[in-house]
Amino acid sequence: AQKITQTQPGMFVQEKEAVTLDCTYDTSDQSYGLFWYKQPSSGEMIFLIYQGSYDEQNATEGRYSLNFQKARKSANLVISASQLGDSAMYFCAMREQGNQFYFGTGTSLTVIP
C-alpha cells in the first residue's frame, strides 16, 4: 500500500486565490511527522511546512497552512493568496520514527494570472 497518496496530478488556481492540495497517508504508528515540499522547475526541493502527529493545532507558515485531520489520515496543504511564483510541483511526505521519508507522487500547481 502507498504510504502517501496525492490524488491531484495537476491543479490550476487564479492568482490571489487560495488553493488546497490533498494528501492522505497510511501508517499504524502513533508518532509520525508530515511534511510538504515545493519543487520548482529548477529541481531543488524546498521545505514548506511540518506537522507532528501529536500537534493539536494545524501548522502555519506564512501563506502556507496544513489542514491536519488525524482521524481521516489527511494532511492537506492550503496556500492562501496564490502568487505566480507558487507554480511548481508540491510533494507531501511522511516520516515514521527512525525510518526514511516517504514521498507522494506530487501535485503540479499552475497559478494563472
Add this chain to the structure above:
Amino acid sequence: KAGVTQTPRYLIKTRGQQVTLSCSPISGHRSVSWYQQTPGQGLQFLFEYFSETQRNKGNFPGRFSGRQFSNSRSEMNVSTLELGDSALYLCASTRWGGGLQETQYFGPGTRLLVL
C-alpha cells in the same frame, strides 16, 4: 550557512558505464539520504547514511551503492548504467536523521542522462 551541494549538476553517460555522484551536506549535518526522481515514479528512496554507516536502504538493485566519509560528505555510485537510470538524483541532509521533526534539506540534484 551553505546549503546542500551536489556535483556534478548534469551528467551524460552511455549504457554500461558507471557514475559517481557527490553530495556535501549542510555543515553540522551527519545524515545524508539519496533519492531517485523520475517522472513516472516520483521520489524513490535509495539509502541513508549516518556517521559513515548505511542506516536505511530502499528497494534498489545492488548496482546502486553509496558511502559516507568522516566529514559527512557522501557519494553514490551506479555501476553498469541502464537507460532506466536516467533521472534526477537528489541528496538531502539532516542533523541526526532520527527525529520525527527533523526536516530534510535538499540539494539541487544531479540530472543523469543515460544514452
